[in-house]
Amino acid sequence: MESGAGKHWTEEEVKALLSVWSEKNIRKQLHGTLRNKGIFIYIAKRLQELGVCRDWKQCRAKYKNLKYEYRTVKYAQNSGDVTKTMKFFHDLDAILRYEPVTQLAAEENGRCSATETQLNTSPTTDSTQ
Numbered sequence: 001m002e003s004g005a006g007k008h009w010t011e012e013e014v015k016a017l018l019s020v021w022s023e024k025n026i027r028k029q030l031h032g033t034l035r036n037k038g039i040f041i042y043i044a045k046r047l048q049e050l051g052v053c054r055d056w057k058q059c060r061a062k063y064k065n066l067k068y069e070y071r072t073v074k075y076a077q078n079s080g081d082v083t084k085t086m087k088f089f090h091d092l093d094a095i096l097r098y099e100p101v102t103q104l105a106a107e108e109n110g111r112c113s114a115t116e117t118q119l120n121t122s123p124t125t126d127s128t129q
Contacts, residue, residue, distance in 0.1 A: 016050045
């Protein structure tokens with residue numbers, strides 16, 4: 001499955017990325033890591049083993065785009081707009097469901113501080129992760 005720079009990701013390539021991303025050790029390393037080039041180099045190597053030829057920059061860009069699109073759809077659905085959807089939403093939901101999200105909370109003096117909360121916290125599915 002040969003893919004060059006600037007080519008669209010095929011469905012099979014996205015599925016391969018999601019399968020690597022869904023691994024617990026990968027999710028753990030990606031969460032809260034700002035300098036994550038090494039992680040994406042590893043992900044690109046894992047994808048090559050699966051027949052997906054993408055470099056680490058392409059993997060990181062696709063990861064960021066999928067995450068952004070997921071959060072956009074999730075926010076819309078939580079706001080009552082059930083018409084907004086995306087391909088792989090359920091796969092991403094399984095991966096990102098328990099990832100802490102930084103939210104800004106207003107303090108008494110008018111400043112904002114970052115607080116961490118979790119999306120859809122449910123203790124029943126935590127043990128399966």
